[in-house]
Amino acid sequence: MKQFMDENFLLETVTAQELFHNHAAKMPIIDYHCHLIPEMVANDHRFRSITELWLGGDHYKWRAMRTNGVDERYCTGEDTDDWEKFEKWAETVPYTFRNPLYHWSHLELKTAFGITKQLSPKTAREIYDECNEKLQQPEFSARGLMRHYHVECVCTTDDPIDDLRYHKQTRESGFEIRMIPAWRPDRAMNIEKTDFADYVGKLAEVSGVEICRFVDMMEALQKRHDFFSDNGCRLSDHGVEEFYDDPYTDSQIDIIFEKALRGQQLSAVEIRQYKHAFLKMCAEMDHAADWTQQYHYGAIRDNNTLMFNKLGADTGFDSIGEFNTARAMSHFLNELNLEGKLTRTILYCLNPCANEVIATMLGNFQDGSCPSKIQFGSGWWFNDQLDGMTRQMNALSVLGLLSRFVGMLTDSRSFLSYPRHEYFRRLLCNLLGNDVEKGLLPNDKETLARMVEDISYYNARNYFKF
Incomplete structure (x- = not known):
């Protein structure tokens, strides 16, 4: 054994x-x-305890604890102390056999603290105290x-x-x-959100651009894009439910933008048209600045409207949704490519049933300007574990060049x-x-x-x- x-x-x-x-x-x-x-x-x-370092902000562990029947107060509550939260996590760990959390947690204990004991209710206090003692040392x-x-x-x-x-x-x-820094302009893209107009006001303030029309907002974003470049930024990242290729005109985007600023409800088509125009212009900025753009797609966020700020709930598309997204992705990338404005691009998918779609899509837009200009991103979110990462590498091996990953x-x-x-x-x-x-x-x-x-x-x- x-x-x-x-x-x-x-x-x-x-x-x-x-x-x-x-x-x-x-x-x-x-x-x-x-x-x-x-x-x-x-x-x-300096971390006050292993709980702050290990459990603070870790939605993976919170989800496992909730699934194990642990009350929310031991995950994100403010009326429980660090030991109480850690104790509940230690009670959950033995139930995570075959979940990637079991491997990750013990690798973290071993590589950071030299602890090789398995975490459980029996070892919880000993491990808690040992970690906290080491956290007092400057190197932690x-x-x-x-x-x-x-x-x-x-x-x-x-x-x-x-x-x-x-x-x-x-x-x-x-x-x-x-x-x-890496540029993540999702709040400027998500025109359907209730705080969109407030965000545009904040963008206007920091950029010094009065924003009344869509072109004004893109001018403001360009100024911030330049500011990020001056501070060493070389990457952008976008979290999208899907790719967008709905046709639009400039006048349509202006009308959509002005409606959003007034707080008027937008149709699904209008939202998609806006996001298409927005992402295209962001991609053009990235190309001009010689940045790499990243697209994390397939996450349907905020499913639990009561808990979404704490939970990070996600799901993936079904096979039909993946097909439609693949077609839109192809149209979107091709639109940029035809204009000579497709920069280095990394595509990440949440649903592993799209692995072969992504791995195949890469080859459509490689242009010889650099090795694997279009990349298939590593297994993301619930896929960054043994099975998910292996499946991603196998798909890339078969349909692309793993050596250039x-x-x-x-x-x-x-x-x-x-x-x-x-x-x-x-x-x-x-x-x-x-x-x-x-x-x-x-x-x-x-x-x-x-x-x-x-x-x-x-x-x-x-x-x-x-």
Whole structure:
């Protein structure tokens, strides 16, 4: 019987073990999409407890706790203390067998704190106290944890109206790890939201542009786009339920925009027309600035209107929805491509039934300007686990070039999420190692080593031009 989570965890062959320990494990981390709070990095935040570090803002753990029958007060409540929340999480962990949380949690305990005990009600107090004691040491601050995990660069997720003060503060402090902003203009895109007009007012204030028409808003966004570029931004990101290709005219978009500012209800077609126009103009900005654009699509958010601010509830499309989205995606990318304005693009899907659609779509728009200009993003949200990441890599292998893949990201708010890169690298090495052992790939150590190091680190560094 193999020991749980030993040094060869997930590495089933000698080839896989050699690839991971001698190559993948040594590569720095470029976390090109995360949700870290920039203020915590700028001020080198010290965590009061393992609960704040581990459970604060972690919707994955909250969802598991709720599913296990834990009352909300132990997830996000303010009338319970850190130990009470941690104790409820420890009660939940043994019920997460075969859920990725079980692997992630124990990798985090092991790699950050050197704790190899399994978390359960029996070990909860011991682990809680040991973690809290270590958190008092300077190396367990926000920056210390980033150094511990050999992080080279992180890209946060930032609204266009953000003043980026904490990015500037971090840069001027001399901190050796780069923290780069990434442009996420979803609030300007989501015209159907009740706070849209208020957001436009805030955008007008920070940009110094009076916004009355759609063209005014895009002028304001261009100014903020330039500001982000001046502060090191090289990536944009969009969270979309689907892609949009509904035809529109400039006059139609003006009417739609003005209706939204007056608080009038919009039709589904009007919303789609606006989002199509908005995303197209954002894509043109990204191309002009030589940025990489990212699209996270397929998440139907805010399903539980009572809990959505805390929960992050999501679901995916059915097969018909995926077909329609694929067609719209093709039209949208082709529209940009025909105008010579399609920049480097990463596509992420929430529903794994679209893996082959995405992997096939990539080849339609590769133009030879750089290796794998259009990328299939790593398994996202509920797919960034053993099965989801393996399925994504298999689809990309069959229909594209896995060797040119830009690899893993945390998509996380937590400073303990970097072991997800290790998890991914172990799976990658195991995938290749198994193929070698089966005779499906030659035992070309030099080529395999280069491939593993590229996917773990070098491809991302070159692709994003860091």
